[in-house]
Amino acid sequence: MSDVINKAVEALAGKMDGGFDGSVKFVIEGEGAIMVDGDGVRAGDDEAECTMTADTETFEAILSGDLNPTSAFMTGKLSVDGDMGTAMKLGSVLS
DSSP states (O other): OOHHHHHHHHHHHHHOOSOOOSOEEEEETTTEEEEEETTEEEEOOOOOSEEEEEOHHHHHHHHHTSSOHHHHHHTTSSEEEEOHHHHHHHHHHHO
């Protein structure tokens, strides 16, 4: 597993304040995938209600708070496939 994925799992887990009742997969291009669901945050490539895809730089900027996920989506840096409501729920949990 890549260092980027390991660090992202740690960072996301630290931002999760309580439970999340959906399932989202973050795909970091060239690195792998991260699952966020009711069980927490982990490296994995399972089925999810929503899949978000970005490059490493965009994902790290979102995690650090330097880039708003909505802005990333609107500018084409973040793609969302699946249930947009679930994506928005996760965005509010991480903010």
